[in-house]
Amino acid sequence: MTGRRRWSTDEILDAAAELLRTSDADSFSVRKLAAVLGTDSSSLYRHFRSKTELLRAVADRILAAAMDDYRPQGDWKQRITALALHVREAFGQQPELAAVWGRYASSGTGSRLAMEEVLHALRTSGLPDEQIPAQYHRITILIAALIASDAGISTITPAEYEQGRELFRVAVLGADPERFPTVAHFARDLRPLGVDRRAAFEQLLAAQLAHIETTI
Template sequence: MARPRKPLLSRDRIVEAASALVDAEGLEGVSTRRLAAELGVSGPSLYNHFRTKDEILEAVADAVSAKVDLSMFDADDGREWRQALHDWALSYRAALTEHPHIVPVLARGPGRRPAGLRVADAVFGAMVRAGWPPAQATYIGALMRYFVTGSALGSFARGFVDDATAYDPADYPHLGQAHLLADHQERVDEGAFETGLRALLDGLGVQYEAVRRRPRGPAEARTTVRPAPKPG
């Protein structure tokens, strides 16, 4: 029998199949045996591309990170740093909420994942260009990751059952409408995220003004520049 023109397996095929399994069944649903069966190959074939299941999950996580828009951090984009963080956070959350089961892997940090490292590099570089000291630019990157990944780990609205009798006014006088939250999950969760994001950025804005007024040492001054003016 002639050999196929294309190999049966590739890293992309493995990652695509693993991502589908994670989406459908969570991290526990992924095993090399199950993945090989889904791909119609023998288990050892996977090891030509990945040494372990953890490596496969890392690649799935990186594929999600690659979906995050980073264009707002380009030096010539023109968005003010708060608007850039806002727009990036929305794109970041959208990618994570599309693949919620992989969030625990992403929450570990970028490690050696190329797309994850590009995200970290873009955020840090943009904050330093905007005038944040490097240490605080690092804190901002960490803070945003905590906030976005935390929001994607679960749904506040889905945490309430749709049974009105579960919230007896005698016990919970302020939860008379809580049984309705699950029916409005998307609006509630997105509204909560936007409210928190605005509050976070407003707080950073106050800190930024304090940083701008503070005298800088020579080393710090060499690593920061004045932010570009707002367009318009």
């Protein structure tokens, strides 16, 4: 009788990433992944101790692949901006994993590569060493939050997106000027969160980097 196939760690991560393309982190389970692979959960727990550890590893592979393609250029602000946009693009192709990364982060190779680049860029900025860890932390939180936010928008269907835009227009343009006078004043100029997100991403990051620059 032939035993069940032994899956490698990379094969398990590939299958998990594919499963996450059609489901979110909350509905994902080791049992579902085991069923896809035609094995039992216990065999997967030999590679990963928990669902969270598995999700972290899957997200980190996306980050590691993005870092492999990244080539630092320009000054410290340009490098951090380019890195952020590069990682955003990588996770944008698999938004469910962007949400996973934003929620769980990781301590894998991809995470360390990104950490090394941001810390190195900050060190070349002239910022005193004692201030670098705190500024690194703020930059990382901002980037992760923006990327995870993008993921939330990109996972909805076109129909859901249009429905949301219509609800936004009704809520804003139909706001009672007596109860919401400021909303009513700006109503025709306000836009839904899903509009022009790339520009907002770059502007928010640029503002944080400019703030750092003023402290140097």
